[in-house]
Amino acid sequence: MSVPKFKNINIQAYKPGKSEIKKDKNYIKLSANESSLGVSPGVRKIFKNKNLVINRYPDSKSETLRRAISKEAKCDFNKIICGAGSDEIIQMICQLYLNNDDEVILPEYSFLMYRIYSKIVGAKVLFSKEVNFKISIENILKKVSKKTKIVFIANPNNPTGTYLNKTELIYLRKKLNKKILLVIDDAYHEYNLKKDYVSGLELFKRFKNVFILRTFSKLYGLASLRIGWGYGDKKIINALYKIKPPFNVNYFAELCASKAITEKIFVKKSVRHNLIWGNKIKKLFENYRISSNEITSNFLLLNFKNCKISSKIFMDMLLKNKIIVRSMKEYKIKNCLRLSIGNSFENKYLLKVVKKIFKNV
Numbered sequence: 001m002s003v004p005k006f007k008n009i010n011i012q013a014y015k016p017g018k019s020e021i022k023k024d025k026n027y028i029k030l031s032a033n034e035s036s037l038g039v040s041p042g043v044r045k046i047f048k049n050k051n052l053v054i055n056r057y058p059d060s061k062s063e064t065l066r067r068a069i070s071k072e073a074k075c076d077f078n079k080i081i082c083g084a085g086s087d088e089i090i091q092m093i094c095q096l097y098l099n100n101d102d103e104v105i106l107p108e109y110s111f112l113m114y115r116i117y118s119k120i121v122g123a124k125v126l127f128s129k130e131v132n133f134k135i136s137i138e139n140i141l142k143k144v145s146k147k148t149k150i151v152f153i154a155n156p157n158n159p160t161g162t163y164l165n166k167t168e169l170i171y172l173r174k175k176l177n178k179k180i181l182l183v184i185d186d187a188y189h190e191y192n193l194k195k196d197y198v199s200g201l202e203l204f205k206r207f208k209n210v211f212i213l214r215t216f217s218k219l220y221g222l223a224s225l226r227i228g229w230g231y232g233d234k235k236i237i238n239a240l241y242k243i244k245p246p247f248n249v250n251y252f253a254e255l256c257a258s259k260a261i262t263e264k265i266f267v268k269k270s271v272r273h274n275l276i277w278g279n280k281i282k283k284l285f286e287n288y289r290i291s292s293n294e295i296t297s298n299f300l301l302l303n304f305k306n307c308k309i310s311s312k313i314f315m316d317m318l319l320k321n322k323i324i325v326r327s328m329k330e331y332k333i334k335n336c337l338r339l340s341i342g343n344s345f346e347n348k349y350l351l352k353v354v355k356k357i358f359k360n361v
């Protein structure tokens with residue numbers, strides 16, 4: 001029987017950080033860079049409110065949230081668009097800019113959604129080599145052609161945990177043809193306390209050819225509500241509003257995000273927790289010749305190159321001890337795995353398990 005024929009899209013579907021064992025509450029999930037401290041007190045309060053109105057459609061332009069963002073992140077209300085996760089903003093940017101045969105440049109180890117959405121709309125994805133797991137500006141520039149439309153970078157980068165500093169970012173924008181859109185994904189910016197780091201938003205908020213991505217999924221702990229935002233020139237934003245699904249952001253997500261962004265104490269506490277535990281965990285791994293990135297995000301890319309066991313063996317041992325981390329197979333990073341920084345209880349348990357594992361190998 002013949003059936004309607006659909007497009008052949010040559011991509012691998014995104015595989016989220018392992019949680020297949022979700023139903024067993026005893027597992028510790030350190031595979032998806034989620035907030036280690038849960039959500040802020042104000043958001044927890046909203047959850048307890050039983051009078052939330054959900055029979056009405058949400059505000060299609062998320063004005064309450066955009067006003068809160070504009071105030072807290074000191075940026076222009078009219079240049080913000082909200083999405084069901086920054087994920088959806090990536091999708092919309094690809095829809096807006098890319099035609100068949102247009103080219104997109106991505107660092108070789110980068111967030112998988114850039115390549116997935118680029119390919120879905122028919123663009124060709126070119127990967128620029130990194131140097132020591134760090135984005136190389138020169139290698140990005142080498143890939144540029146007349147067909148290049150977008151360069152995506154996450155800064156700090158997931159899954160490598162490295163970052164481009166302020167000078168490097170300025171240099172990249174300067175060297176890149178003005179007609180190429182530079183997308184900077186600030187997903188982990190709050191965690192990066194390095195002196196030479198500056199977020200994409202801070203640096204480029206007045207640029208017409210830089211587009212910024214932000215999310216509430218990581219530090220703010222709202223991953224399940226699917227809420228993020230994009231920031232760019234008004235012309236880009238207006239065009240995005242034309243293709244945006246009308247009710248992409250739900251009322252509850254908007255409400256929680258509007259509260260979360262005002263809770264500075266929770267942000268500070270989370271960042272501090274992350275830095276202290278991140279360094280502690282990093283040091284322990286160094287005892288076993290497992291190297292990792294500096295603390296710029298809420299995860300460590302653990303490199304087993306000089307270790308006496310492989311990342312695969314180690315990962316299996318962790319799993320036997322009910323700890324789930326992220327394999328780097330889809331990212332094609334050899335002998336590495338990515339570990340999210342957990343809460344104090346999880347981290348203490350992790351340290352205990354790691355010591356036990358290495359006692360026995």
Ligand SMILES: *Cc1c(COP(=O)(O)O)cnc(C)c1O
Pocket residue numbers: 033084085086087088111154157158185187214215216217218223226227228
């Ligand atoms: C986790 C992550 C996001 C967040 O995606 P959401 O769709 O907002 O949950 C975006 N970019 C990068 C690089 C990430 O690691």
